[in-house]
Amino acid sequence: MTHKVWFQTAVAIILTLVIIRLFIEVQGVFSPLFVVVETIFLPLLIGGVLFYLTRPILHFLQKKNFPKWAAILLIFALMGLLLWLFYILLAPIVSEQINSLADNGPEIIERAEEYGQYLLNQREHLPDSVREQVNGLTGQFTDLAGNISSWFLAFLMGLFSGVLALILVPFFLVYILIDHRKFAPFVAQFFSGERKTWIRKTLHDIDETLKSYIVGQLFVSLIVGTMLLIGYLIIGLDYAFLLALIGVATNVIPFLGPYIAVIPAMIIALVQDPIMAVYVAIIMLLAQQIEGNLITPNIMGNALNVHPLTVITLILAAGNIAGIWGIILAVPFYAVVKTIISNFYAKRKDIEEKATEKV
Numbered sequence: 001m002t003h004k005v006w007f008q009t010a011v012a013i014i015l016t017l018v019i020i021r022l023f024i025e026v027q028g029v030f031s032p033l034f035v036v037v038e039t040i041f042l043p044l045l046i047g048g049v050l051f052y053l054t055r056p057i058l059h060f061l062q063k064k065n066f067p068k069w070a071a072i073l074l075i076f077a078l079m080g081l082l083l084w085l086f087y088i089l090l091a092p093i094v095s096e097q098i099n100s101l102a103d104n105g106p107e108i109i110e111r112a113e114e115y116g117q118y119l120l121n122q123r124e125h126l127p128d129s130v131r132e133q134v135n136g137l138t139g140q141f142t143d144l145a146g147n148i149s150s151w152f153l154a155f156l157m158g159l160f161s162g163v164l165a166l167i168l169v170p171f172f173l174v175y176i177l178i179d180h181r182k183f184a185p186f187v188a189q190f191f192s193g194e195r196k197t198w199i200r201k202t203l204h205d206i207d208e209t210l211k212s213y214i215v216g217q218l219f220v221s222l223i224v225g226t227m228l229l230i231g232y233l234i235i236g237l238d239y240a241f242l243l244a245l246i247g248v249a250t251n252v253i254p255f256l257g258p259y260i261a262v263i264p265a266m267i268i269a270l271v272q273d274p275i276m277a278v279y280v281a282i283i284m285l286l287a288q289q290i291e292g293n294l295i296t297p298n299i300m301g302n303a304l305n306v307h308p309l310t311v312i313t314l315i316l317a318a319g320n321i322a323g324i325w326g327i328i329l330a331v332p333f334y335a336v337v338k339t340i341i342s343n344f345y346a347k348r349k350d351i352e353e354k355a356t357e358k359v
Contacts, residue, residue, distance in 0.1 A: 040168065047172030051180065052214045054079075058177055072177050076170070090241075097242040111271040202343040209339050213332045221251035224258065224291050228265075231283035237265070238272050254331045255311045258288050310334070 054075045061071035101108075184203045188196045225248030232240035247261040262284045269276035314334050318326030 040172075043168035044172050046169050047176060049214055049218075050079075050169070050173050051176045052211050053218070054173070054177065055180070055211075068178065072174060075177070093241050094245065097239045101239055101242065108267065108271050198343065198347050202340060205339050205343060206336050209335050210332060213335060217252055217254070220291060221248045221257075224248070224251050224287055227287045227290065228261070228283065231287065232265070232280075235276060235279040235283070237276060237280065238268055243268065253315065253327055256315055258284060258291070 057075055057078070058068075058071050061074060062068065066074070184200050187203060188199045191199050225244045228247040229240060229244035232243060237243065243261075243265045246264055247258070250261040251257040253260065262280065265280045265284070266277050269280045311331060314330040315327050318330035320326075322329075
């Protein structure tokens with residue numbers, strides 16, 4: 001019985017739960033470690049994202065016989081140029097729209113509250129069955145809005161508190177670019193034979209999964225933001241550039257990101273002109289359909305192959321557990337775990353087939 005897969009899996013789950021329980025009981029001992037992890041988490045995360053974005057450039061330059069140090073210096077020069085162009089070309093527009101939005105904020109909030117109160121008052125004219133469903137949806141929407149607000153506030157607080165820690169980002173990026181080829185051999189050296197080969201293959205698959213997700217998701221976000229900007233400019237929506245940037249930022253959240261991005265756009269549209277809200281909804285629907293059916297499949301392909309229902313479940317659960325960071329990291333974390341498990345079962349199947357052949 002001890003050789004059965006279900007028995008080994010059950011034992012592994014029980015041992016994992018026991019370890020987690022023991023870790024919770026003595027977590028005070030590890031508090032200094034938590035402080036260190038919280039300090040380096042954000043710069044390490046940003047450094048990792050920048051690594052996957054700049055690694056193709058590094059490999060291209062090295063193929064052109066650039067020394068590694070020269071290639072890395074050129075990469076930093078290119079990033080500095082992009083930041084300078086953003087500051088010169090886009091920062092004034094963003095600053096102007098933020099200032100305008102801050103000045104008109106009280107009026108926008110007041111108008112939004114009036115629309116909300118009007119919609120709530122119309123519930124009395126609906127049939128009882130429909131009214132109950134609307135009340136339930138209203139409560140769910142209120143809870144969701146409250147969660148989004150708390151997540152967004154926590155994200156902003158963490159962002160401001162981590163400004164100084166961002167100084168570490170260039171250092172993390174430099175060392176990752178220099179030593180990224182050494183990681184897999186370092187881990188694999190503790191194994192031998194077929195296990196060593198399996199470890200290296202699994203690490204390679206994890207690397208490909210993360211690359212596909214990070215590069216693909218950021219590229220898709222930029223394309224969606226561009227489509228939203230074009231649509232908002234065509235209909236003459238106020239704060240079009242700022243709302244498109246919000247669309248880019250929220251689209252890093254799989255599946256739910258576009259729907260979160262439409263909330264501020266709908267509020268601005270209702271205040272500007274109620275018919276504008278219909279145009280915003282049409283633009284968001286078109287952008288979502290183009291992104292879901294054309295852009296994402298062609299850019300990211302089936303590298304992750306995660307069902308939409310699984311994505312929603314992961315995001316909601318991770319959001320309740322770890323806030324905004326849980327929402328952002330839930331899908332790539334799940335994809336990495338799925339890659340490891342897939343490789344494990346493929347290896348086990350290969351062993352069973354070899355054993356059958358010997359018999």
